[in-house]
Each structure stands twice: as C-alpha cells, then as structure tokens.
Amino acid sequence: MILKNSMRMKSSAVTFGALLLAPWFVFAQSPQQQAAPSSGPAPAAAARKPATGGGIQYETSFAAIASGKWTGKRLADGQPDVSGDWSNTIANHNNFTDPQGGIPGDPQTRNRTLGPRESRAPSRVSDPVDGQLPYQDWARAKQQEFAAGFFNAVKPEYIEPLARCAPAGIPKSLYWHGYEIRQYPGYVLFLFGSGWRIIRLADTSHLPEHIKLWNGDSLGHWEGNTLVVDVSNLNSKARFGRTGDFASENVHVEERYIFSADNKRYNYVATFTDPTVYTRPFTVTIPARRWTLDDPKNEWHFPVEAANNPGKERIADHFERICVENNGGFGQTVAQPSGETKPN
Amino acid sequence: MKSRQKLVRWLGSGVVAALAASLLITSASGAGRTASTTGRIPRLSNGKPDFSGIWQTTSAADYDLEPHSARKDAPPGQGIVAGGQIPYTPAALEKKQKNFAARNTADPRLKCWTLGTPRGIYYPEPFQIFQRAQDLTLVFEFGDTVRTIHADGTLHPVDTDHEFWLGDSRAHWEGDTLVVDVRDFNDQTWLSRAGDFHDEALHVVERWRLIDANTIDYQATLEDPAVYSRPWNIEVYLYRHREPGFRLIENYCYTLDYDQFYPVPRS
Numbered sequence: 001m002i003l004k005n006s007m008r009m010k011s012s013a014v015t016f017g018a019l020l021l022a023p024w025f026v027f028a029q030s031p032q033q034q035a036a037p038s039s040g041p042a043p044a045a046a047a048r049k050p051a052t053g054g055g056i057q058y059e060t061s062f063a064a065i066a067s068g069k070w071t072g073k074r075l076a077d078g079q080p081d082v083s084g085d086w087s088n089t090i091a092n093h094n095n096f097t098d099p100q101g102g103i104p105g106d107p108q109t110r111n112r113t114l115g116p117r118e119s120r121a122p123s124r125v126s127d128p129v130d131g132q133l134p135y136q137d138w139a140r141a142k143q144q145e146f147a148a149g150f151f152n153a154v155k156p157e158y159i160e161p162l163a164r165c166a167p168a169g170i171p172k173s174l175y176w177h178g179y180e181i182r183q184y185p186g187y188v189l190f191l192f193g194s195g196w197r198i199i200r201l202a203d204t205s206h207l208p209e210h211i212k213l214w215n216g217d218s219l220g221h222w223e224g225n226t227l228v229v230d231v232s233n234l235n236s237k238a239r240f241g242r243t244g245d246f247a248s249e250n251v252h253v254e255e256r257y258i259f260s261a262d263n264k265r266y267n268y269v270a271t272f273t274d275p276t277v278y279t280r281p282f283t284v285t286i287p288a289r290r291w292t293l294d295d296p297k298n299e300w301h302f303p304v305e306a307a308n309n310p311g312k313e314r315i316a317d318h319f320e321r322i323c324v325e326n327n328g329g330f331g332q333t334v335a336q337p338s339g340e341t342k343p344n
Numbered sequence: 345m346k347s348r349q350k351l352v353r354w355l356g357s358g359v360v361a362a363l364a365a366s367l368l369i370t371s372a373s374g375a376g377r378t379a380s381t382t383g384r385i386p387r388l389s390n391g392k393p394d395f396s397g398i399w400q401t402t403s404a405a406d407y408d409l410e411p412h413s414a415r416k417d418a419p420p421g422q423g424i425v426a427g428g429q430i431p432y433t434p435a436a437l438e439k440k441q442k443n444f445a446a447r448n449t450a451d452p453r454l455k456c457w458t459l460g461t462p463r464g465i466y467y468p469e470p471f472q473i474f475q476r477a478q479d480l481t482l483v484f485e486f487g488d489t490v491r492t493i494h495a496d497g498t499l500h501p502v503d504t505d506h507e508f509w510l511g512d513s514r515a516h517w518e519g520d521t522l523v524v525d526v527r528d529f530n531d532q533t534w535l536s537r538a539g540d541f542h543d544e545a546l547h548v549v550e551r552w553r554l555i556d557a558n559t560i561d562y563q564a565t566l567e568d569p570a571v572y573s574r575p576w577n578i579e580v581y582l583y584r585h586r587e588p589g590f591r592l593i594e595n596y597c598y599t600l601d602y603d604q605f606y607p608v609p610r611s
Binding site: 136157159161164166167182184187194196200203205207211214235246248276277305308310312318319321 | 491492497
C-alpha cells in the first residue's frame with residue numbers, strides 16, 4: 001500500500017463507513033494491508049545504516065540538543081523559521097518503550113532476530129531512567145491487557161483508534177508518518193497524516209476543561225531555539241502505540257521542541273503529568289529530522305511529490321491528507337463473530 | 345472512469361481554454377451586483393489581501409443551494425445560485441431528485457466524510473485560513489480536512505487521475521481577487537444537503553475577494569459536462585468570527601461512531 005495514494009483517496013471509506021455500523025467488519029481486510037510500510041521493520045542490521053532515508057527505523061542513538069539561542073533564519077514575525085517537513089528518526093509506533101523491538105507478541109517473526117537491547121534505539125521514556133512508564137498497578141495491568149489484545153482483538157477497544165483513522169494524538173503523531181510544520185504570525189500549524197494541531201502563540205487561555213479533543217488544546221511560545229507548548233484538554237483516547245500505553249483525560253503535557261542550530265534536527269522532550277494513571281511525571285524524548293526534495297523518495301517519512309513547476313524552483317507538493325489506509329484492524333489476527341480466526 | 349476520460353479528451357481538444365475565458369466573463373458579470381471594496385482590508389507584507397482568520401457563512405446554502413421555503417429539515421433560503429436553478433441535464437436532475445428524497449440518510453456529511461469544494465466553504469461550521477505568500481491553508485472544523493490553495497505559480501499535477509476529495513487548487517491573483525482553479529475531484533461528495541451532486545469531471549473556479557476587513561465575497565463557477573448543461577455560478581458572503589477568544593475546535597466527527605469503544609480506562 002502506498003501512503004501517498006491512500007492519503008489522497010478515501011475510496012475505501014465506503015468500507016470504513018460500513019464498519020462503523022458493523023464493527024466486526026473492521027477485521028475483514030486484505031492480506032496486502034500487512035505490506036504497509038508501518039509494519040515493515042527493517043532487519044536489525046539495517047537499523048545501523050546512516051540516515052539515508054531507507055526504512056522507518058534507522059537510528060539507534062541520537063544526540064541531545066541543548067536549549068539556547070536561535071541563530072538561524074527567522075520569519076518576519078520573529079519566530080525561528082522551522083517550517084517544512086519532518087519525521088522521527090527511530091521507528092514507528094509499534095512499541096513505545098522499545099521502539100525498534102517490534103510489537104510484543106507479534107505472531108509473525110518478520111525474518112528478524114532481535115539482538116541485545118543495547119543494540120536498539122533507547123526507550124522513548126527518557127525519565128525515569130529505566131525507560132519504563134511509571135504506571136500505577138491497575139494501569140499497568142490495563143496496558144498489558146491492551147497489548148495482549150492487539151493481536152487478539154476480541155473487544156472493539158483493543159483496536160487501536162488510529163487503525164480507524166482517528167487522529168494519532170499526542171505524542172504518537174510525531175512517530176507516525178512524516179508531517180509538515182507551517183508557521184504564521186501567532187501560530188504554528190502541524191499537519192499530520194492523521195489530524196492537525198494548531199498551536200496558538202498569542203493566546204494564554206485554554207479551552208474550557210470539559211472540551212476534550214484528540215489532539216488537545218495547545219498554547220505555545222518560543223524560548224530561543226525551543227518551541228514550548230502547553231497541552232491540555234486531551235481526550236486521551238489515542239494510545240501511544242501498539243503496545244497499548246495510554247494516559248487519562250487529566251493528563252497535562254509540557255512539550256519542548258528543541259531545534260538544532262543547522263535547522264536539520266529537533267528533539268521533542270515532553271513532560272507528561274497524569275496522577276490518574278501514573279505514580280510520577282515522566283519525560284518522553286523523540287528525535288526528528290528534516291526532509292527535503294534532496295532526500296531520496298520516501299513515502300513513509302516524506303509523502304510529497306515534486307510540484308509541476310516547469311523550468312522553475314523545485315517545490316514539494318503536499319496532497320490532501322485524508323486517512324483511509326488504517327480502516328482495518330491491520331496487522332492483527334482477530335476472532336470473527338463466528339468464532340473463526342482469520343489473519344488479515 | 346468514463347467521465348475522467350471524457351475530461352481528458354476535452355482537455356486535449358483545447359476547448360477548455362475558451363471555456364475558461366467564457367467562465368470568467370460570466371463570473372465577472374455575476375460580480376457586478378456585489379458591493380465594491382470598502383475601507384481598508386488587511387494585507388500581507390507583499391501587498392496581497394490577507395484572508396487570515398476564522399470564517400463562516402450565515403446563509404442556508406448548505407441546506408439547499410437553490411431558493412427554497414422552509415422544510416422540517418431546512419430553514420428557508422433565497423439560494424446562492426445565479427439565476428436560481430442549477431442547470432442539471434435531464435438524467436442528472438432525476439438523480440438529484442433521488443438524492444433529495446434520500447437526503448436524510450444518503451448525504452455523505454452524515455458519515456462525516458470530507459465535504460469537498462466548494463461545500464466546505466459554505467457549510468455552517470467555521471474554518472480557519474492561514475496564509476503565506478506561497479499558499480493558503482484552509483483548516484475546516486468539520487472532519488479531518490485541510491485544504492491547501494497553492495499560490496506559488498505551480499500548475500496542476502501532470503497526472504490528473506488523483507481524484508481528490510477537495511480537488512487540486514492552484515491560484516493566481518487578479519488585482520485583489522484570488523482566483524483558484526480547482527479540478528481533479530472524486531465523485532464522493534455532495535454540494536448540499538438537498539442532494540446536489542457532481543461527478544469526477546467537476547471543475548471549479550473560485551473567486552475570493554475581501555469587500556471589507558471582515559467580509560469575504562466568495563464566488564465560484566462550477567462546470568461538469570456530465571451533470572450540468574452549462575457552467576453555473578454561486579456567490580456567498582463569509583463573515584469573520586470576531587468574538588473575543590473565538591477559536592476552532594477540532595471536530596473529527598467520524599470518530600464519534602466508535603467513541604463508545606474507547607472509554608478512558610479507570611482504576
């Protein structure tokens with residue numbers, strides 16, 4: 001499946017609409033769905049290749065970026081100009097705390113042997129230092145239930161909402177497909193494959209707390225090279241990944257997007273505070289790199305085409321981002337209502 | 345794909361340029377009845393009108409584009425079609441009437457599908473325009489919909505078989521009017537709750553103009569030879585939301601159907 005096309009066309013939205021009425025149809029997807037790039041981890045050896053734009057996961061380590069002054073180009077309104085296309089450098093949402101470790105319990109070996117933990121990228125949880133989410137006991141049990149249900153979705157809630165085209169939410173949007181940042185006086189706009197975020201720079205008040213949203217309500221400001229964003233109003237229905245990690249609607253996120261001096265990388269360092277689910281705040285770190293038309297074609301990280309601009313500047317065209325590709329319980333083996341088990 | 349091939353043939357025949365010219369004339373005559381720009385309008389640093397802001401129609405256009413009296417499911421409206429009626433071909437009119445009869449179940453809006461172009465513009469929920477010199481980004485509150493209008497001189501993609509929900513939008517300026525050529529649609533969207541429709545050959549030419557700092561005069565010419573006997577025009581005003589603190593609230597309404605399956609876990 002090619003993301004570009006699926007993002008443009010909602011042809012299978014007919015199926016999607018039907019399955020809203022009959023949730024079990026969600027599982028009746030073709031085997032080809034498994035060929036989607038998001039489920040195609042590269043062999044471990046490939047993970048050590050330099051960042052030339054190959055697979056989703058290619059970097060096993062990355063450098064910290066210090067907060068400080070911004071010396072790069074600025075927009076007319078004074079914001080650091082970080083507009084353009086970005087994507088994470090580690091892996092997709094298969095596994096939150098062992099990003100290159102595959103989906104736990106995956107019945108398919110995918111021709112891959114995992115080496116020692118140290119050979120793979122670190123946990124996205126950078127604090128606590130053990131890399132584990134500091135769940136309360138009941139919440140850990142619930143996460144493990146979700147994780148176990150991922151390959152045996154006997155309840156609708158075991159289907160990751162993203163698989164039904166729901167917005168990926170926070171933080172998962174940042175390690176789903178590549179995405180675009182556009183900037184305007186007073187705003188930073190994130191355009192994801194599934195959903196958008198409007199970060200308001202000239203506002204200091206959140207929406208009323210009873211309004212709950214997939215991508216929350218974001219207030220931001222710049223501190224030197226760092227975009228600081230305060231996120232509340234999350235509905236917390238989006239999971240962090242296929243490992244079932246979650247927060248509650250009481251979660252509060254303080255995000256710091258720290259951009260490198262050469263404007264080619266940023267690290268997302270965010271503190272999640274959610275006393276309903278966790279025993280203490282924790283920090284999530286996600287590295288990202290810029291993508292341009294000088295990079296090799298990559299429809300996962302950089303779903304664009306060169307614009308039709310004969311004889312003039314090369315410009316990346318972003319076609320409409322309308323989700324269809326995840327309308328199924330993709331990657332899963334699911335019990336059918338008849339009791340029959342069918343891979344899809 | 346028949347209609348697609350038809351369009352390609354049509355393009356190849358070179359008829360389209362002549363037609364486009366005639367559309368502009370039609371559209372310009374339609375513009376004659378609108379007020380001229382009054383007062384100062386916001387502008388970008390390059391001098392072009394700045395459409396940035398949150399906009400919404402107050403019209404009943406989404407209920408029915410044509411003049412209509414009140415119905416149980418629609419407030420009355422004078423319509424926004426120049427001349428009153430959409431010039432459907434006889435076969436298309438029959439289909440429209442079937443759509444109308446089934447409107448309370450068959451309207452794609454009810455499934456929260458992307459509204460398309462131009463319906464998203466006069467749908468009664470706000471949308472926000474973000475504008476740079478090279479493009480305008482329209483973020484619609486309804487659904488997961490973001491439309492980019494390219495104003496950087498780039499042309500429609502060479503491959504015209506994308507069948508976008510929103511069409512492919514390429515714009516140029518005629519004075520203070522942003523003229524947007526939109527084509528390459530799929531046939532999945534309706535134009536109103538009354539069952540007005542199009543097929544893949546739909547071609548829309550929009551004209552966006554600020555008539556004062558807080559009002560956009562939005563005009564569009566729609567042509568689709570498989571459905572309409574001639575091009576036709578609509579015109580609707582869009583008003584800026586000026587309420588203090590007004591902001592867009594995401595409405596991924598297609599998620600509401602499965603919302604029940606995702607209770608936030610509790611201890």
